[in-house]
Amino acid sequence: MFGKMLEKLSGGFSRLSGRTDLLEGIAAAAALVAAADGDIEDEEVVAVLAALENHPVLSKSFKSSEIERIADTMLKRAKAGAAGRLGLMREIEEAKARSSVEDLEMLLVIAIDVSNSDGEMEPQEKVVLGKIAKTLNLNLSTYLDL
Template identity: 45%
Template sequence: MLASLKQKLLGGASRLSGRTDALEAVCAAAALVAAADGDIAEKEIAATLKAIKANASLAAAFDARTIETVAQRMLDRAEGGRVGRMGLYKEIEQVAADAEIAELVLLAAVDVSEADGSIQDAERKVLEEVAKRLGLSLASVGL
């Protein structure tokens, strides 16, 4: 059982290795959720980084500095008004055809939205839009 889990994690990491589009999509979705209320708090930045680094496949495929750099770039774009947010949705759409990565993106966004203990209405709207652009539903990840 443990060997099977380890193989799955290693397989996920090698599958993501070099796939910066996957990392960018995860960070874009997380940034959109963090900015849902119009302001990105330090707590939301920390939750974004924690959610991304907590994913074993991403953490194995990318070093912490790369994750932090991409996450900060996406958080900056999320604060860039409508143009910045639309660009983030485009990042997400680029991985929609890959079901595993699409699910990874949505799960990371959900983790960020739940960082403070509950999902706010504005965050739920963003999650619904992310799910829609990925061809998923929130029900597919237990919401």
């Protein structure tokens, strides 16, 4: 069983290598969740970076500096009002168009992890997660119970 899991993860490493469109979509979703209450606090920035850099597939597929650069770009866009948030949703749509269901599940679950990083999911965060899940054609409630 562990061998199959390791094989699946290692396949993810090579599958994602160089796929910045997916990393951008994941970072965009994380930034949208962090900005759900209208403000991005320092703790939320740390949570976004930790979720991306500590993910077993992402951390093997991308250099830390690339993850930080893309996360920073997406967090800045999230602070840019409605135009920035619309751009982030487009990043998610672009990732959807080029990704497998497994990749899209990873995107959504990382966004959920960012939401739960402070110990609870705020109502505004759940609304944003619902929009992200709908965009990805995924059922949010399926992933909230994991």
